[in-house]
Amino acid sequence: MGHGHRRGHRGRGPGGVPPRTDGERTLVLPGEEIDVRGLQPGPGTYRVEGRTYASVLGLLSRRPPVVRVIPLSGRYLPKPQDIVVGTVTDVQTTFWLLDIAAPRWAPLHMTGTPWKIDVGELGQYLRVGDTVVVAIESIDPTGRIGVTMLGDDLGKVDGGTVVTISPAKVPRVIGRSGSMIQMLSAETGCRIAVGQNGRIWVDGPADGMVRVREALRLIEEEGQRSGLTERVAGYLGSTRDPNDARGPIPTPTRPPFEPPSPLDPGDEPDDGDDEVGPAPF
Amino acid sequence: MGSVGAKEVPVLLSPDGKRIDGRQLDELRSMRIVAGALHQADGSAFVEWGANKVMAAVYGPREVHPRHLQQNNKAIVQCKYNMAAFSVDERKRPGLDRRSQEISKVIAEAFESVIFVEEFPRTSIDIYIEVLQANAGTRCAGVVAASVALADAGIPMVDLLPAVAVGKVAGQIALDLKKEEDNFGEADLPMALVPQSGRLVLLQMEGHMTAEELSKSLDLGVVGCRAIYEKMKQALRDRYQLGGPAEGASA
Numbered sequence A: 001m002g003h004g005h006r007r008g009h010r011g012r013g014p015g016g017v018p019p020r021t022d023g024e025r026t027l028v029l030p031g032e033e034i035d036v037r038g039l040q041p042g043p044g045t046y047r048v049e050g051r052t053y054a055s056v057l058g059l060l061s062r063r064p065p066v067v068r069v070i071p072l073s074g075r076y077l078p079k080p081q082d083i084v085v086g087t088v089t090d091v092q093t094t095f096w097l098l099d100i101a102a103p104r105w106a107p108l109h110m111t112g113t114p115w116k117i118d119v120g121e122l123g124q125y126l127r128v129g130d131t132v133v134v135a136i137e138s139i140d141p142t143g144r145i146g147v148t149m150l151g152d153d154l155g156k157v158d159g160g161t162v163v164t165i166s167p168a169k170v171p172r173v174i175g176r177s178g179s180m181i182q183m184l185s186a187e188t189g190c191r192i193a194v195g196q197n198g199r200i201w202v203d204g205p206a207d208g209m210v211r212v213r214e215a216l217r218l219i220e221e222e223g224q225r226s227g228l229t230e231r232v233a234g235y236l237g238s239t240r241d242p243n244d245a246r247g248p249i250p251t252p253t254r255p256p257f258e259p260p261s262p263l264d265p266g267d268e269p270d271d272g273d274d275e276v277g278p279a280p281f
Numbered sequence B: 001m002g003s004v005g006a007k008e009v010p011v012l013l014s015p016d017g018k019r020i021d022g023r024q025l026d027e028l029r030s031m032r033i034v035a036g037a038l039h040q041a042d043g044s045a046f047v048e049w050g051a052n053k054v055m056a057a058v059y060g061p062r063e064v065h066p067r068h069l070q071q072n073n074k075a076i077v078q079c080k081y082n083m084a085a086f087s088v089d090e091r092k093r094p095g096l097d098r099r100s101q102e103i104s105k106v107i108a109e110a111f112e113s114v115i116f117v118e119e120f121p122r123t124s125i126d127i128y129i130e131v132l133q134a135n136a137g138t139r140c141a142g143v144v145a146a147s148v149a150l151a152d153a154g155i156p157m158v159d160l161l162p163a164v165a166v167g168k169v170a171g172q173i174a175l176d177l178k179k180e181e182d183n184f185g186e187a188d189l190p191m192a193l194v195p196q197s198g199r200l201v202l203l204q205m206e207g208h209m210t211a212e213e214l215s216k217s218l219d220l221g222v223v224g225c226r227a228i229y230e231k232m233k234q235a236l237r238d239r240y241q242l243g244g245p246a247e248g249a250s251a
Helices: A167-174 A178-187 A206-220 A228-238 B097-113 B138-152 B179-184 B211-241
Strands: A025-028 A046-047 A051-054 A056-062 A066-071 A082-091 A094-101 A105-111 A131-139 A145-147 A156-157 A161-164 A191-194 A199-203 B031-034 B043-049 B052-063 B076-083 B122-132 B164-169 B172-175 B185-195 B197-202
Touching: A046 A066, A051 A145, A082 A199, A094 A167, A161 A206, A167 A178, A167 A206, A178 A191, A178 A206, A178 A228, A199 B043, A199 B185, A206 A228, B031 B138, B031 B211, B043 B138, B052 B138, B076 B097, B076 B138, B076 B164, B097 B122, B097 B138, B097 B185, B097 B197, B122 B138, B138 B164, B138 B185, B138 B211, B164 B211, B185 B211
Parallel strands: A105 A145, B076 B122
Antiparallel strands: A025 A056, A046 A051, A056 A066, A082 A094, A082 A131, A094 A105, A131 A145, A131 A156, A161 A199, A191 A199, B031 B043, B043 B052, B052 B122, B164 B172, B164 B185, B185 B197
């Protein structure tokens, strides 16, 4: 068996089915014991009396010096420099509150916008229900999420619609070097802003928006299987306007995903490129 | 045994040790669990246990409303257990009643002991348990459903929380009471176990038992909980291993 994962249920009761491996990544559940193999226990784990257990449902990941569990579910957990799509839920005297699909709302201060606003005038710029694209600036020790609208490609968006997917699937929506999102945008004629929080703003011709929505649903539900790019291209091609005279949809070729072998010292650390978050399963 | 009011008391235990539905004293009812049954909730689970049908939905961690309930250093856990009007023989009047409030409180406290609430200060983890069909042990079915729903929602926990009601029928300790056994038996003991530590985080009793019977009940309950634990894990594996909607673990 893959990593030689030690049975986590020895002597603990009936059964003792070892966790199954999913393409070299083991699925673990809260309470399942983890064989740390000398690594430091990281996020998604906890220790009791010298033994380490998973705390969330997710994929076990061993990247020295840390062993962690990558959650397969759960709300978006903000990280500085992430770009997210949010909705205004409250207007206060000097700031707005944004719902960014995280455990807490994020305050956007009036100084974090490109507008010159007087105190009390905030409602003239952003109202409850408006959609904005913002960047996470900081997360302070009490958990307060600082966001800003100052920056390229940030700001209020008008029109269009927001589609919600699981944050874990966002890397698949972007694709390697943005290939998937570029294909979606080019094929449908829609402008698309992908938030790391799983909120995706889409605007364009009505039929294009329908196709984007369906393609995103495909990615969310089947993203873990191989050949996703081809299947999405296939869907887009089959739903093209009959008068569309463009050639076949280019699907960028890329080497097949090769899971690290069990003897690897470990994957390279995240270098902050497009595919942040869990690696494709 | 004779009659109780207008109803006749059923034979709860036959001479050859079989219960009213043919089960052995230490036998669980059949159980089916489907993780992720609801797409809108952050996490959800549907449990069929004997004739019980229970749905649980989890939202959170999310902002607390009303604000004054929030805790600076941790998430609060709120639970609303409710029985649908059609879930029982005699229509249950809709709305909060004392029993639902008690069960809600007891379940919220059980989960508070296993959820890593310190990871999400100033938020609330909201658990909704809806009983669609009731046949004794609904609070245990609710705990099982809510536990799977919490894992489905990605909430960090010490462990899943299997739960079961042990009881005394016709003088014998029996596992997983059904409706007639609960109504006409001598004691009912719902409990929830943290398998990782072997500790109980929910334990209530109605009825009469000796200390020795209690001890025997706890042992039997722990064995029952461990069996249920495996089914809960299987339901989650079914959902996440293939990534699609789950078929659920069958009994």
